[in-house]
């Protein structure tokens with residue numbers, strides 16, 4: 001009786017778990033058993049994504065009357081990434097979708113979708129890879145649209161969009177054929193009959209992420225689904241958030257690679273100490289990235305060029321370090337990590353995704369070069 005009363009007092013004394021603590025708990029208890037199925041592509045974890053929404057994982061970064069703070073969202077994505085890179089990526093997709101809606105001036109759209117997306121009742125993602133590459137002179141817009149009464153008609157195809165399903169939404173951009181130079185950002189409704197989701201060929205990893213090729217056949221996009229009629233200015237506002245949220249994927253992955261190296265230290269430390277890269281180095285790097293990410297994430301609307309360059313530089317270093325940490329984890333594990341059943345090889349495959357997802361390493365280097 002005494003100890004029961006005491007534990008109740010202790011429970012009252014303890015602060016309520018933060019959103020990222022709750023996300024970390026779900027990651028350990030519910031995501032860990034699914035990770036290999038998600039990796040194999042046999043599971044798309046829709047229910048888990050909805051559960052994460054219920055504990056607030058998709059709403060902490062919604063701006064409250066002015067400033068926005070991405071720190072909790074990044075920490076939450078990192079907690080998922082520590083267990084499963086594919087799920088961390090889906091978390092980024094969902095959080096990015098919420099970010100678009102929360103920053104849109106289309107209040108009707110924000111009212112209609114804001115809560116549904118941020119609560120996880122509706123899932124979805126983002127198709128900005130092609131536009132992001134186009135802004136930096138790497139590709140041309142794949143979607144074209146023209147103004148009609150009450151909206152626009154859009155055609156074209158995007159090769160890969162993730163966290164999709166038959167009732168999902170995603171934000172993307174088309175170029176106006178009838179007004180050269182104008183671009184419009186909108187929400188695509190996967191349930192529309194003019195939208196086709198095409199299954200992709202198997203990937204190296206990320207097969208459980210609900211990734212499809214998406215075709216638009218003369219899709220009518222009503223004004224109610226327009227995120228921004230002048231998408232260029234809108235993208236300037238959301239771009240730092242778009243990139244910073246990706247940092248969570250790398251932070252989580254690097255942390256687990258350090259854990260993998262630590263796990264094999266007792267049996268193999270006597271020989272692993274000859275390897276050039278040691279967990280201590282990655283611990284220092286992780287702490288440095290986390291500190292920089294938290295500083296940048298507290299100020300995502302900062303429009304200064306020096307801030308933007310810091311965001312790009314951090315993102316570039318994170319991609320490089322993810323691959324390096326996963327590579328080091330493989331070397332520390334030896335034959336143990338070469339088993340398909342060991343997560344070290346999954347982490348390596350996932351790490352390459354951090355380095356190639358838009359903005360990919362090569363694009364980030366181009367951006368920093370100012371070309």
Ligand SMILES: Cc1cc2nc3c(=O)[nH]c(=O)nc-3n(C[C@H](O)[C@H](O)[C@H](O)COP(=O)(O)OP(=O)(O)OC[C@H]3O[C@@H](n4cnc5c(N)ncnc54)[C@H](O)[C@@H]3O)c2cc1C
Pocket residue numbers: 093125126127128129130133139159160161162163203205206211356357358360363
């Ligand atoms: C698993 C996965 C999930 C992704 N999810 C999303 C998402 O949710 N949203 C999003 O916007 N983007 C998504 N992407 C795209 C991703 O962000 C990058 O754009 C992509 O990895 C390529 O980037 P890159 O800069 O290296 O371009 P590159 O690979 O250098 O060039 C890309 C271009 O090359 C061409 N190309 C590439 N592969 C082929 C092929 N097999 N056959 C013919 N042409 C080809 C296409 O024109 C493509 O646009 C996803 C990619 C993958 C692999």
